[in-house]
Amino acid sequence: MDFLRVGDLEPEALGGLVALGARIKSRPDAFTDALRSKAIAILFQKPSLRTRVSTELGVSQMGGYPIVLGQNSVGLGGREPASDIARVLDRMVDVMALRVEQHGDLEAMALAAEAPVINLLSDVAHPCQAVADLITIAENRPLEGAVVAYVGDGNNVAVSLMHAVVRTGGEFRIANPRGYAIPATEVEVAEQFGTVIQTEVPVEAVTDANVVYTDVWTSMGQEAETKKRLGAFEGYQVGLDLFGQAADEAIFLHCLPAHRGQEVSTELMLHPQQRVFDQAENRLYAIKAVLLACIETPV
Numbered sequence: 001m002d003f004l005r006v007g008d009l010e011p012e013a014l015g016g017l018v019a020l021g022a023r024i025k026s027r028p029d030a031f032t033d034a035l036r037s038k039a040i041a042i043l044f045q046k047p048s049l050r051t052r053v054s055t056e057l058g059v060s061q062m063g064g065y066p067i068v069l070g071q072n073s074v075g076l077g078g079r080e081p082a083s084d085i086a087r088v089l090d091r092m093v094d095v096m097a098l099r100v101e102q103h104g105d106l107e108a109m110a111l112a113a114e115a116p117v118i119n120l121l122s123d124v125a126h127p128c129q130a131v132a133d134l135i136t137i138a139e140n141r142p143l144e145g146a147v148v149a150y151v152g153d154g155n156n157v158a159v160s161l162m163h164a165v166v167r168t169g170g171e172f173r174i175a176n177p178r179g180y181a182i183p184a185t186e187v188e189v190a191e192q193f194g195t196v197i198q199t200e201v202p203v204e205a206v207t208d209a210n211v212v213y214t215d216v217w218t219s220m221g222q223e224a225e226t227k228k229r230l231g232a233f234e235g236y237q238v239g240l241d242l243f244g245q246a247a248d249e250a251i252f253l254h255c256l257p258a259h260r261g262q263e264v265s266t267e268l269m270l271h272p273q274q275r276v277f278d279q280a281e282n283r284l285y286a287i288k289a290v291l292l293a294c295i296e297t298p299v
């Protein structure tokens with residue numbers, strides 16, 4: 001099984017990943033052999049902390065071989081086309097996990113290779129993050145009926161979160177400035193599974209929500225737009241006042257890295273109801289679950 005987008009998953013498959021991730025978290029010792037003799041190629045075309053550490057460590061902790069490839073040495077899309085890289089890796093490794101600039105490269109690799117391809121973030125989706133997000137929400141309240149309010153850019157993280165929330169029985173709300181919405185085609189797909197509410201007014205999204213979420217205004221690869229985006233997102237910072245409009249027991253999530261003073265206030269990052277670092281830790285259990293599901297290991 002490839003794992004490129006949450007939007008490709010059946011709700012049962014996604015629920016299974018969340019349950020498996022939670023099981024791995026509670027009993028990590030039961031999974032120390034789960035990837036025995038499996039080789040996992042890992043490539044990053046963009047910077048990473050959480051995804052890099054969780055993927056490499058996750059493979060090692062389950063007895064597999066992580067083969068971390070530097071973009072400079074591989075030259076994805078420059079030195080060699082994605083499809084040739086996939087054909088070569090297919091002869092040697094069991095899984096390919098990549099963070100890419102162009103989602104199309106992942107699709108080309110998935111088409112060219114029999115081995116599963118895992119998306120470690122692309123310009124359109126961040127599915128491993130969404131699994132960790134669901135694990136984190138489920139640690140705090142049932143996923144069924146959860147109202148998740150995302151304030152900010154309708155980016156890769158927002159798209160995957162939306163698909164994840166509606167597939168697990170929640171309501172997804174997003175507040176974004178005009179011109180920064182989630183692509184309409186993605187929303188149409190999500191609406192087949194649950195309620196999506198779109199607004200340009202942050203407080204409309206956040207009022208009585210169970211989860212408040214934000215991400216950077218300028219994603220990796222969009223650096224040339226930073227100034228324009230800082231202007232467009234003025235008034236979209238998630239701070240204590242806005243978070244105070246959410247439900248009493250609401251939690252605050254952010255995939256990190258966070259830019260205090262931009263999309264999130266310094267104070268909110270210190271709030272007792274933030275679960276941002278639980279969420280970062282849960283990336284480890286999420287990627288372990290995704291790896292096992294992709295190689296179809298019976299667990």
Ligand code: CP
Nearest residue numbers: 048049050051255256
């Ligand atoms: N949230 C996340 O994917 O972090 P990194 O970019 O550091 O991997």
Ligand code: NVA
Nearest residue numbers: 155157215219220256
């Ligand atoms: N939207 C951000 C997420 C980083 C984890 C980006 O793509 O840079």
